[in-house]
Amino acid sequence: MLKGNCVIAQSGGPTAVINNSLLGAVEAAYRSEAIGEIYGARNGIMGILAENFIDLRRQSPSTIKGLKFTPGAALGSCRYQLKKQEDFEKLLNVFRKYNIRYFFYIGGNDSMDTAYKVNKLALEEGYDLRVIGIPKTIDNDLPLTDHTPGYGSAAKYLATIVMEMGIDLKCIVTSTKVVIVEAMGRNAGWLAAAAALARRRQEDVPHLIYLPEVPFDTANFLNDVEEAYRRYGTVLVVVSEGLVDKNGNYIFNDTTTVDVFGHQRLGGVGQYLVNLIESELSLKGRFVLPATCQRSAMHLASRTDAEEAYHVGRVAVEEAQKDRTGCMVAIRRLEGAEEYSCTYELVALNEVANREKKMPRSWINEAGNDVTQAFINYARPLIQGEVAIPYHNGLPAYVDIV
Amino acid sequence: MLKGNCVIAQSGGPTAVINNSLLGAVEAAYRSEAIGEIYGARNGIMGILAENFIDLRRQSPSTIKGLKFTPGAALGSCRYQLKKQEDFEKLLNVFRKYNIRYFFYIGGNDSMDTAYKVNKLALEEGYDLRVIGIPKTIDNDLPLTDHTPGYGSAAKYLATIVMEMGIDLKCIVTSTKVVIVEAMGRNAGWLAAAAALARRRQEDVPHLIYLPEVPFDTANFLNDVEEAYRRYGTVLVVVSEGLVDKNGNYIFNDTTTVDVFGHQRLGGVGQYLVNLIESELSLKGRFVLPATCQRSAMHLASRTDAEEAYHVGRVAVEEAQKDRTGCMVAIRRLEGAEEYSCTYELVALNEVANREKKMPRSWINEAGNDVTQAFINYARPLIQGEVAIPYHNGLPAYVDIV
Incomplete structure (x- = not known):
């Protein structure tokens, strides 16, 4: 099992439950014997390039617990795409400098492309690194996963x-x-x-x-x-x-x-x-x-969604320690089951990167002005359950990572 | 105590808790020994003119209970102002025909004007009628009440x-x-x-x-x-x-x-x-x-607001049975109390009708781009507490009156 530090970052438009994925990853990292420091990068990949890290082992327990109930990207997010080769080199140099051996990127299509390229470069340069993508987007447009946390x-x-x-x-x-x-x-x-x-x-x-x-x-x-x-x-x-x-x-x-x-x-x-x-x-x-x-709208989040968001984060960290890399955690719906249930699996990042999953035409009615029952059957389980968020003084008690 | 039937109507833009006022009025009417039939008018005053009534004694208990958690005007609402004298005459004729002796109108400024005029005409024509206005509006612009249910x-x-x-x-x-x-x-x-x-x-x-x-x-x-x-x-x-x-x-x-x-x-x-x-x-x-x-947004209603909305409805029916008429139920905040609390009182409809209460200039900062602490102190108590609405299949279980 590869030993070293890890970095977690959030990217793209946030969701109500994106911090549940952060929480799942952080709690799995706490349990890990391989992972030393747990860095949170401020504003996604930009925070790694700028070496702008948050020490996630030194946040108060109430802040960490509060991630479960707080919308928005608690680490900060960005819409920044690494394009130049020197950006990728710089990233890898930061990983070397901080002995970062695990990189977890919570994001959508673009972020999975970034994660894929970082993983590829590390392999080419012989730097031992585990890279796992953690899916999120309200758009639900990531391929190879039944649906995407946040949706x-x-x-x-x-x-x-x-x-x-x-x-x-x-x-x-x-x-x-x-x-x-x-x-x-x-x-x-x-x-x-x-x-x-x-x-x-x-x-x-x-x-x-x-x-x-x-x-x-x-x-x-x-x-x-x-x-x-x-x-x-x-x-x-x-x-x-x-x-x-x-x-x-x-x-x-x-x-x-x-x-x-x-x-x-x-x-x-x-x-x-x-x-x-x-x-x-x-x-x-x-x-x-x-x-x-x-x-x-964390105040009206789906409990099913919040729990799944947590698990994709957890699974990412657990699988990385089994030497898996270059993958994204995907959700697989169990077919033929009486009640909705799902499992988690890994899919190759390059199969996900930069691809959009659109609504199948058969889930839209012929006139193109409504959806079909097949779509309803697909979507209904995903909104089940409520999250009882704490309130303080009449408003949700959301937390900040500082 | 005047005996006879009653009609309740809702008017103007609805609020999340307007049905709590209906519920308060209906439950007080259930307890009354003076009130016989309890009619709900469909779409406010229009429903009275059209003799389009709902029998509120014959709704299922689960529907009546569900009013507590359902936004929108369950009886239907309208933006119709009685203007012509013949409309008022017609209204009074409907009251005579159905032996309606109690008229409760849940609404804003315009509705209080209508209620005032109906009461005046009944007095002039010697028709024994009790008219009480029940305030509602998210705009909070009714005078002579500390604030308005719905706000x-x-x-x-x-x-x-x-x-x-x-x-x-x-x-x-x-x-x-x-x-x-x-x-x-x-x-x-x-x-x-x-x-x-x-x-x-x-x-x-x-x-x-x-x-x-x-x-x-x-x-x-x-x-x-x-x-x-x-x-x-x-x-x-x-x-x-x-x-x-x-x-x-x-x-x-x-x-x-x-x-x-x-x-x-x-x-x-x-x-x-x-x-x-x-x-x-x-x-x-x-x-x-x-x-x-x-x-x-009943899914995020203020419990304080929902409870007060209930009580203004209840008080309206109770006070009408004490021969009060031509009034609106107002909320009076208890001054100098450690914790926020309020009582209910009656104010004359003609003092409320067609008047708008604006924000005092002293509750807006000098630059005109923010509010002052005095406003915050006023508003904060009004948003306290949450209403635990029932959910079914992932969505709020709102009811319909049929």
């Missing part, structure tokens, strides 16, 4: 607020007839699709869902909204922020909307569609943009 | 998501430097102000808060944002949707922003300010529009 909590949050906004929309006889909710998800519709979990009966919200996987057609959209309006009286629509037309262009980029300074206005697809509905159907619309709430 | 829950929700978005913004080194959160509150800034509760230390979010009570000055705003950016590296700003300039005009209405069809675009103040920051300060912004989430 279940974002899905639960979105479905809940859509349910609540649906109750609000339906109960009041007012001028607003159509509500458009713009969900995160630039290239894959997993999160927007999860809003369908809010529906208990056919007439419930969301009435329509549009995803980037199906080219958006304005005429069809207006027809759909008009028909839903006739049927239900009010309409709630959920759209992914990254809807594209048949040529693959973002649909809100092809408007000529300009602001007071003459700049093209990227107001987002939600506002664009509300304007369209008001102009073309003369129905008053309202749009809702939960934005980063979706990836930080 | 505490909206405040708790907004402060929590601002805290969570602040963690998200701070943890990731990315291009977004400024986040603008647009809070509800057209003419009064109470809700936006409550975001300040999220702040535990001086450097915490929100860094800046702008309210309709202080005329908005673009140059000052840009200076404030720039200074906060220099100090904190990232800036989170909360604004009321109804910000006005020194002439009292909504600030986002004086732009010349047009959509693809040449219509003036009412994208809201949040988007307008993000565009301004990007153009003038070259800082990348993001805007967040929680919209109706703020008035329907």
Whole structure:
């Protein structure tokens, strides 16, 4: 078993439960006989390059325990891609200097690419290093894993607020007839699709869902909204922020909307569609943009998701000590089981790196304006259970790593 | 004690806890020896005019109990103002027809005006009727009551998501430097102000808060944002949707922003300010529009608020049986007490009707970009405690009245 120090870093857009993965990794490292110092890198890979480390053995027990209930990347995150060879060399030099023999990177597609390249370089240079990727993203777009930690909590949050906004929309006889909710998800519709979990009966919200996987057609959209309006009286629509037309262009980029300074206005697809509905159907619309709430709502996290996030972190550290490297921890759903359950396995980083998993077309209905039952069956188990977070003075008692 | 039937109606924009007031009224009516039938009017006053009633004695116990945990107006609501004399006559005729002797109206300023006029007409026509208003609004803008049920829950929700978005913004080194959160509150800034509760230390979010009570000055705003950016590296700003300039005009209405069809675009103040920051300060912004989430987030309601909402409903029914009429139930905070506590009292409807209570200028700092400690001391008790709502299959188990 390789002995040495370890570094853990977090990267990309955070999730509600990303610190559960950090906690899983840290607690496994505490138990390890091989791992000496446990460094947390500030702001992902940038913190390693800058030798900006947090000593995770010297945090108070209450801070470490609080990671379980705290959203956001507690170590800090970044959107920085190593590109130049000298960056990789520098990284390896820092590893040598600190005798870092274990590198755990909690992130999405880009981060898995970085981890893959670091592992490759270490092999080439004969530096004995174990590199394991720990998946996270609310977008759920990592391949080779049934789903990605962070997704279940974002899905639960979105479905809940859509349910609540649906109750609000339906109960009041007012001028607003159509509500458009713009969900995160630039290239894959997993999160927007999860809003369908809010529906208990056919007439419930969301009435329509549009995803980037199906080219958006304005005429069809207006027809759909008009028909839903006739049927239900009010309409709630959920759209992914990254809807594209048949040529693959973002649909809100092809408007000529300009602001007071003459700049093209990227107001987002939600506002664009509300304007369209008001102009073309003369129905008053309202749009809702939960934005980063979706990836930080620890107050409504899924317990299933939080637990799985913990385990992918734990498994990463345990497997690395069995000399596994160049891998990402993946979640495998047990097929044919009566109740949902999953196991953890390792998949090769280069199979994951830079690849996006989109919604299968068969999980979207033929009209391209809703999901199918197969998707619901897939997503429902991921939002089960609640996390009882501590409150102090009326608000969540989140912690800081200092 | 006047004997007869009663009708309860809900009006205006709902809140997370408006059904707690319904529950309080219904349970008090169950205990009454004077009240016979308990009618719920569908969609406020419109349901009375249309004789569209729900029999609240014949709802299942689980539905009635579920009101405690369900947002939105369970009876349905409306934004319909009685104006014509014939509407009032019609209303009184319905009351006569159904022998309705008690009228409880759960609503805001407009609804209190309606209740006042109905009471006045009944007196003039010698129809023995008891009319009591039950306050609700997330805007907290009703006069003569320390605060309004619904506000505490909206405040708790907004402060929590601002805290969570602040963690998200701070943890990731990315291009977004400024986040603008647009809070509800057209003419009064109470809700936006409550975001300040999220702040535990001086450097915490929100860094800046702008309210309709202080005329908005673009140059000052840009200076404030720039200074906060220099100090904190990232800036989170909360604004009321109804910000006005020194002439009292909504600030986002004086732009010349047009959509693809040449219509003036009412994208809201949040988007307008993000565009301004990007153009003038070259800082990348993001805007967040929680919209109706703020008035329907039962999943994060304040227990204090939910309990008070229940009691204003209960007190309304109890006081009506003591021959009080033409009043609204108000909340009075006990002065000088060590711990927050309050009592309920009746105030005259005509003193409340059509009047708005704005934030006192002394609870806003001199620069007009934050609140003072006096406001924090006022608002903090209102968000205390959580409501443990039941979950089913991963989502809140809200009920419907059918």
